[in-house]
Amino acid sequence: MKTTRRGFFRVLAGTTVLLTGAGCFGRDADPALHIHRATGNRTFGPVGDHARRPFGEPFKDYPDAESVKLDPVTELADIGVASASIAYRLPPGFSQASLGFADLGALLFYANGVTERRDDVSPPKLLRAAPSAGALYASELYVIARNVAELDRGVYYYDVRSHTLARVADAPSDGALADIFDLASPELHAPAYVAVSSVFDRYQWKYANRGYRYALVDTGHIGENLRLASTVLQVRERPLRAFADDSLNRALGLDGAREAVCAVHALGHSAEDSPEFAQRESLHEKGEARGLLGGLKGRATRRFQESTKLHRDGVAPPRPPQSIAVAPPALEEHKLPRAAQALHASLGVAIKQRRSPLEFQPTVISYAQLATLFISMRDRIGHDVTPYIIVHEVEGLARGLYRYEALRHRLSLLDGRDLRDAFALTCIGQEKARTAAVAVVMVGAVGAAMARDGRRAYRDVLVRAGELGQRVYLAAESMGLGARNLAAFRDDPLNELLGLDGEQLAVVHLTMFGQRA
Ligand SMILES: Cc1cc2nc3c(=O)[nH]c(=O)nc-3n(C[C@H](O)[C@H](O)[C@H](O)COP(=O)(O)O)c2cc1C
Known part of the structure; x- marks a missing residue:
């Protein structure tokens, strides 16, 4: 592994952003990119309104709802994260078989159930299967059960405190579900759907716009836990990205502003593969992005969600001008x-x-551990997200900035300097940025992504980044190492350090990732 160190300016010089079309690549020229700018961290932190007080406990109560106790969670089969990730296959459709009640309970638990209770704080903190910014847990899980063994058809809220389901509404009809999820054929109807919502004010009070x-x-992060756990349980998972926001939120009893669905996972067992399914799949993955422009009131995070909504009314999606980032x-x-x-450790x-x-120990990890990651x-x-790595301490690999080329399973060196100090500065001086x-x-x-699919693509890029982040966590844990998100970085200096323009390509x-202290 030979490495030469070359000047940073050479990388910058080689970084070109070519523009075509209207040449509108100005700071304020492009409304579709506004969300990304408005959720950036500046020198003094996030921009936007902070509420004065914390938002309250990260749970919801449905006192009048019928409660259904889920089965105690059992161990998953002894399969590792790498094997589960390789085994995952997008199902082309679902069979008529019901989803097992125990499987549903296990999936909810492994997605975002309570994995540790801390009694040294008041009220006790319930830590979860997935990480959460500031442990404020903005996300909630809902199940639309169509055909789950031992469970009436209905909409259920997953109460992590008691590992129970609260029945909050009747399930929409199959026709309504087909419309909400844009299901082109009966085979795409799943026995159950898990919707991941966000209660935006749980983050807005602390992180302002950045909370979005x-x-x-x-x-x-939650979705990736769910996907990998389902693979181990031999349940098939299919993300449904092109859902109609308003009708889905209504079906779950959410106002779509304070709390709204951000992702949906269809769960069940697989139907027969067929070329016809495969063709539909590629069309479905592209998604149909239709958003709304302007005229939106309320807190910024709610406006961002509103402006990335999909409608089935034929409104043309707002797209930034076509541009190419190199x-x-x-x-x-x-x-x-x-x-x-x-x-x-298994998954x-x-x-x-x-x-x-x-904290991390500033010790070396092996090249094999990095490859396993x-x-x-x-x-x-x-899917519009590429991991770059800043290497501080890897055996046999010089410090510097690399890009991972997934197709060839290679690392490309982009900048051969020791970036520890410069990088830690972009992370508001957090020591973990230096020591991992x-x-x-x-x-x-x-x-x-937004030029292709409209504003809705912004959501998907961020969700996909979280999915990759969860893979980093699980790979680390499986190797006896540790991982910690440091999403409180300052955007402009970090993008600059990586040679990115910050809009076409942005962190x-x-x-x-490293050795725990
Ligand atoms: C989106 C996101 C951003 C985060 N940003 C930071 C950060 O900037 N600094 C930090 O120390 N931890 C950060 N974390 C980690 C959380 O503080 C941590 O997940 C939370 O305290 C719960 O603890 P656990 O991950 O051990 O369950 C972040 C987590 C998430 C999901």
Whole structure:
């Protein structure tokens, strides 16, 4: 692994953003990119309104709802995160078989159930399977049960405190669900749907506009737990990205402003694969992005959610002008080993044990551990989010900035300098940014995604970044290492450090990876 160190300015010089079309790449020229700018961290922190007081407990009460006790959660089969991630296959459709009641309970628990109770604080803190910004837990889970064994058809709220379901509404008819989820054929109807919502004010009071990004990133972390746990349980999971916001929120009894659905997972068992399904799949993945422009009142985070909504009314999606972002060129390439390291913990154990370390030891991790991290992430890369890494302490790899090339399973060196100090500065001086072995920086093709799919794509880029972040957490935990999100970075200096323009290509999420102190 030969490495040459070259000047940072060479990378900057090689970084070109080519513009075509109207040449509208101005700071304020592009309303679709406004959300990303408005959720950035500046020198003095996030922008926008902070409420004066914390928003309250991260739970909801439905005192009049019928309560259904879920089965006690059992251990998942002894399958590692890398194997589960490789085994995941997007189902082309679902069979008529019902979803098991125990499976549903286990999936909710492994997605975002309570994995640790801290009694040393008042009120006691219930820590979860997925990380959450400031442990404020903006996300809630709902189930639309169509065909779940031992469970009446209905809409249910997952109460993490008691591991129970509260029946909050009747389930929409199949026709209504087809419309809400844009299901083109009966085979796409799943026996159950899990919706991940965000109660935006739980973040807004502390993080102001930035809270919107965190809500979406959290959604991705939770979704990835759900996806991997379902793979181990041999339940098929299919993300439904093109849902109609208003009708879905209404069906769950949410106002769509204070609390709104950010992601949906269809769950069930697989129907037969067929070429017809495969064709529909590729169309579905592209999504149909239709948003709303302007004229929106209320808190910023609610406006962002509103402006990334989908409607079925044929409103043309707002898109930024077409532009092409060219990523920084590689100075050198490094092959990574293709075999994953033997892991200490299975996926189920990793989810249950996962905790964000408060500190990292500034010790070296091995090249094999780094390769295993990427093997564990590889299949989720490529949907508008690419991991870059800042290497501080990896055996046999020089410090510097690298981009992971998923197709070739290689690292491209972009900047051969020691970036520890400069990087920690962009992370508001957080020591963890200096001491962890590696920073995994999720770079989103924000501008290109929105140019293609409209504003709704902003949500998807952030959710996907969260999904990758969760892979980093689970890979770390499985190898006896630790991971911690550091999403409180300052946008402009970090983008600049990475040679990104900050709009077409921008840092959307950041997770540190290394040895726990
Ligand atoms: C979107 C997001 C952003 C976060 N940003 C930071 C951060 O900037 N600094 C930090 O120390 N921890 C950060 N965290 C980690 C949380 O503080 C941590 O997940 C939370 O305290 C719960 O603890 P646990 O992960 O051990 O369950 C972030 C987590 C998420 C999901």
